[in-house]
Amino acid sequence: MSHNQPVYTDNDPQSELVTLNLGPTHPATHGVFQNVLQMDGERIVSGVSTIGYIHRAFEKIAEHRPFYQITPLTDRLNYCSSPINNMGWHMTVEKLLNIQIPKRVDYLRVIIMELSRIADHIICNTIIAQDTGATTTFLYLFQYREHIYEIFEEICGARLTTNIGRIGGLERDFNEVAFAKINKFLKEFPVALREFESLLNRNRIFIDRTQGVAEVTADTALSYSWTGPLLRAAGIDYDVRVSEPYSSYQDFDFEIPVGTSGDIFDRYLVRNEEMWQSVRIIEQALEKIKSEPNGIFHADVPDFYLPGKEQVYNNMEALIYHFKIVMGEIDAPKAEVYHAVEGGNGELGFYLINDGGRSPYRLHFRRPSFINYQMYAKMSEGMLLSDAIINMSSMNIIAGELDA
Amino acid sequence: MAKATNTELVDLLGEKFGEQLFDVSEPYGLLTFSTTKDKVVEVLSFLKENGRINFNFLTDITAVHYPEKEQIAVVYHVHSMVSGIRARLKVFLNEKDPRIASATVLWNGANWMERETYDFFGVKFEGHPDLRRILNVDEMTVHPMLKQYPLEDPNRVDKKDEFFGR
Numbered sequence: 001m002s003h004n005q006p007v008y009t010d011n012d013p014q015s016e017l018v019t020l021n022l023g024p025t026h027p028a029t030h031g032v033f034q035n036v037l038q039m040d041g042e043r044i045v046s047g048v049s050t051i052g053y054i055h056r057a058f059e060k061i062a063e064h065r066p067f068y069q070i071t072p073l074t075d076r077l078n079y080c081s082s083p084i085n086n087m088g089w090h091m092t093v094e095k096l097l098n099i100q101i102p103k104r105v106d107y108l109r110v111i112i113m114e115l116s117r118i119a120d121h122i123i124c125n126t127i128i129a130q131d132t133g134a135t136t137t138f139l140y141l142f143q144y145r146e147h148i149y150e151i152f153e154e155i156c157g158a159r160l161t162t163n164i165g166r167i168g169g170l171e172r173d174f175n176e177v178a179f180a181k182i183n184k185f186l187k188e189f190p191v192a193l194r195e196f197e198s199l200l201n202r203n204r205i206f207i208d209r210t211q212g213v214a215e216v217t218a219d220t221a222l223s224y225s226w227t228g229p230l231l232r233a234a235g236i237d238y239d240v241r242v243s244e245p246y247s248s249y250q251d252f253d254f255e256i257p258v259g260t261s262g263d264i265f266d267r268y269l270v271r272n273e274e275m276w277q278s279v280r281i282i283e284q285a286l287e288k289i290k291s292e293p294n295g296i297f298h299a300d301v302p303d304f305y306l307p308g309k310e311q312v313y314n315n316m317e318a319l320i321y322h323f324k325i326v327m328g329e330i331d332a333p334k335a336e337v338y339h340a341v342e343g344g345n346g347e348l349g350f351y352l353i354n355d356g357g358r359s360p361y362r363l364h365f366r367r368p369s370f371i372n373y374q375m376y377a378k379m380s381e382g383m384l385l386s387d388a389i390i391n392m393s394s395m396n397i398i399a400g401e402l403d404a
Numbered sequence: 405m406a407k408a409t410n411t412e413l414v415d416l417l418g419e420k421f422g423e424q425l426f427d428v429s430e431p432y433g434l435l436t437f438s439t440t441k442d443k444v445v446e447v448l449s450f451l452k453e454n455g456r457i458n459f460n461f462l463t464d465i466t467a468v469h470y471p472e473k474e475q476i477a478v479v480y481h482v483h484s485m486v487s488g489i490r491a492r493l494k495v496f497l498n499e500k501d502p503r504i505a506s507a508t509v510l511w512n513g514a515n516w517m518e519r520e521t522y523d524f525f526g527v528k529f530e531g532h533p534d535l536r537r538i539l540n541v542d543e544m545t546v547h548p549m550l551k552q553y554p555l556e557d558p559n560r561v562d563k564k565d566e567f568f569g570r
Contacts, residue, residue, distance in 0.1 A: 052539035059524070060548060064555045095432060222485075225462050225513030238485055337432050338481060338492065340463075349464060351481070364466040366481075371464075374516040403539055 017045055020385075024053050028389045030127060031399035035377060042384050047377040051370075055403040062363040066328025067093050067167060068306070070363065075161035077367060078401040080123050081116035081344040083152065083164045088341035091246055092350040093167050093304070096337045101299050104292035105169040106248035107285040111182065112155065112164065113247070113341075114278040114285075118189070119148045120344030121229075121271040121278075124396035128268055129200055131393045132209040141196045144189050151185065154178040168305040169298025179286075186283060193275060200268075207265060214379055214391040216262035224375045227368050228346025230395060233270045234262030240342040251288065252281050264394040303330050328358030345369050345396055369401035410435045410489065413457055420450060427494070436492040444478075444495050445505045451482055451491065452510055458486040465507065465517035467525040469499065471551045476502045476525055497527065499550075506532040524549035 023034035032053040038045040058073045065073075074085035087109050094101065122145045130138040149159040154177050156164040165171065174182075200206045216226075221234035231238055239256045241249040257273035259266030298305050306325055311318035324330055334356045340349040349366030372395055380388040410430060417425055417437070425447070427438040439447050451459040463481040470477065473496075480493040495504060506529040507514040518529040519538040526547035529535055537544065546553060 052541075055539040057548065060555055220512075222461060223512045225511065225517075236485070243485070243488055335431050336436075338434055338490070347463070349481070351464065351466065351479070353468060362468045364464070366464045370516065370520075371513060374513065 022385075022388075024050075028131065029392060031397060031402070033373075033397070033399060033402065035380070037380070037385070037388075039385065042386070044380045044383050044385060044388055047380045047388075049373065049377045051373070052403050054399050058404045059363060059365065062360055065359050066326065067304075067332075067360075068326055068328075070360075071165075072161065072163050074365075075163055076400050077365060077404060078120070078343055078345065078348070078369065078398045079160060080398055081120040082160065082162045083112045083116045084120075084341060084343050085348065086162060086164050087113060087247070088339065088343070088348050089350055090165055090167050091341065092337060092339040092352055093332075094299075095339050096332060096335060096352060096354060097167075097301070097304065099168055099299050099301050099304070101169065101247070102292075102296050103248060103251075104289055104296045105298060107251075107289050107292070108170055108174060108297060109165070109247050110249065110252070111282050111285045112152070114281045115148050115151060115182075115185075117342075117344055118275050118278050119145045120396070121275050124229075124344075124394070125196075125268055125271050127393045127396075128210070128264065128390055129206070131390045132206055134200065134203070134206065137196055137199050140199075141192055144185070144192055147181070147185050147189075151178060151181045154181055166298060166305050168301040171306075173295060173297040182282070182286070186279060186286075190276075190279060193272070193279075197272060201272075209387075209390065210264040210268060210394075212261070213264050213387045214262075214383070214394070216375075216379070218262070220375075221262060225371050226346070226375075228343070228372070229267055229270045229274065230262070230372055231346065232257065233259035233266040235260055240340050240347050244340065246339070246341060252284050254281050254284075264390055267394045331356060340366070343368055345398065345401065346372065365404055367401045367404055369395075369397050370404070373397050373402055413489070413491065416454070416457060417447075417450075421447060434490055434492055436494065438494045438496065441495050441497060441504045444480075444493070445507065445509065447493060448480065448482070448507055449510055451493075457484055457489075459484045459491060461485055462507065462511040462513055462517075463490070465514060465521055467521045467527055467549075469525060469549065469551045471499070474499050476527060478502075478504055478521065478527055480507070502527040503530055504528070505530050508532055523547070526550070 018039045020037045020039050022037055023029045024032050034050040035047050037047045062070050062073060071086050071089055074089045075082040077085050122141055126138040126141050152162055153159050155174055156162050216234045218235045221231050235258055237256050237258050242256060254277045257270045259270050304325060307318040307321050312322045332354050334354060336353040338349060338351045340347045346368030348368055351364040352360050353362040355361040413435060414428060424443050425437050425439055429436050459482040461483040463483045466479050468477045468479060475496045476499050478495045481490060483490045497504060504527060506518060516538060518532055521527050522529060522535055523537045523540050524547055
């Protein structure tokens with residue numbers, strides 16, 4: 001070896017990997033989570049996920065709160081579809097108390113939950129498009145999320161963290177304006193969704209970016225306990241609405257779309273089809289409500305259903321009941337119950353242990369984002385950074401649900 | 405294939421494990437039973453591999469602290485997507501030294517669920533590939549979901565818990 005030849009040692013810059021901190025606050029992660037990636041050029045060699053940046057100890061707080069005060073906590077899990085969380089929690093308590101819910105209440109709830117599912121899927125699918133470079137589609141469909149929030153506002157007064165409903169039903173009936181807004185939405189949204197699909201489904205650039213990227217086999221998806229659109233895109237037709245119907249989902253006629261390869265394109269298609277199915281379910285629910293007795297919006301459970309505000313302010317008994325219910329003074333059975341609903345991202349489970357106290361002895365949330373996300377770092381190995389970004393978008397990881 | 409029932413499942417498990425499964429109950433239709441910590445992986449793998457019941461899906465792992473019994477219960481929820489039933493398995497551990505075999509050998513998804521349980525309850529999963537804290541900061545010295553740790557600063561005098569229903 002001659003003296004003037006360079007000698008490459010262990011520190012060879014050619015073989016050196018670059019450490020890239022993707023997050024905690026990176027515009028492309030759409031949430032607060034960090035991935036420390038080892039990069040070889042644009043290719044990811046390995047990655048480590050760090051989560052917990054917005055951990056708020058909900059499970060600990062829930063052990064110190066009566067049932068009604070836990071509903072606002074559930075809002076903040078998956079805040080893109082909080083009504084599903086609120087109602088999942090209320091249904092868990094109803095299961096514990098063995099409350100029979102009138103059909104009309106079930107159908108009203110189904111309408112709200114399916115609207116939230118559409119809102120959730122709008123976010124995910126438009127963000128995938130946005131991250132692959134298609135800004136038009138994002139702006140185009142995103143306004144319908146706003147229309148859904150307007151409907152929520154009409155029903156419960158809130159938009160994002162809704163705190164919607166009560167144990168036993170809803171706080172008030174849908175008014176005329178709410179029905180009018182829902183009907184308007186049902187008329188306009190399919191037109192926009194069809195246009196959204198026509199912009200992307202056969203779009204060469206979009207397909208090149210998404211097809212065959214981040215493929216997941218059904219076995220792997222099951223082994224990682226995936227649920228929701230991700231599992232269905234991998235080819236398994238598991239949906240809590242069908243396998244264990246709650247809130248009278250068995251009365252509805254709808255289909256569960258499944259994919260084949262579990263890649264990003266399949267996830268996108270599955271979510272799109274689910275939005276169509278949700279529209280179908282809402283239409284059926286509106287039809288079914290007409291044949292139910294008018295004006296019923298809660299079950300007859302005075303021990304747990306909060307009395308109306310006009311009564312609370314004018315009537316001593318109602319005031320006492322209001323106070324007792326809010327403070328958790330009314331006995332619930334000592335039991336443990338697990339209840340699952342199909343959230344926007346998959347099976348959202350509530351494991352509640354009640355020991356007869358004011359607040360749960362233990363409440364555990366099975367959060368689909370948390371469980372789905374654990375495969376992310378491993379999936380990213382060998383992937384291009386730009387693909388890893390859209391992979392994250394297509395998993396629809398919501399930081400609130402991830403960290404609880 | 406006809407759906408397996410809870411009774412059938414109890415018979416199958418009783419035949420295989422006998423006395424090692426106890427506290428069998430069915431709260432709200434969800435079959436619940438306990439086993440010992442030496443048997444947990446064996447029971448879980450039987451549930452997973454048995455062709456008739458086929459609990460192929462791990463829904464959740466969490467824990468519950470019972471300070472008066474000096475125990476921590478690790479709770480597994482498994483789900484058979486084939487026969488459409490769920491089951492809940494509990495293992496009671498001594499709170500002084502909670503150790504249990506890891507379920508990561510059966511399901512990859514158990515990884516973060518066990519890390520979360522370790523983080524909040526201090527349950528050590530033996531054989532886990534990467535047992536670190538997950539949601540709390542690494543420097544934390546306690547396992548905050550244990551019942552001895554209060555939610556708020558216990559030195560506060562302006563706020564009496566009994567007035568607030570806590």
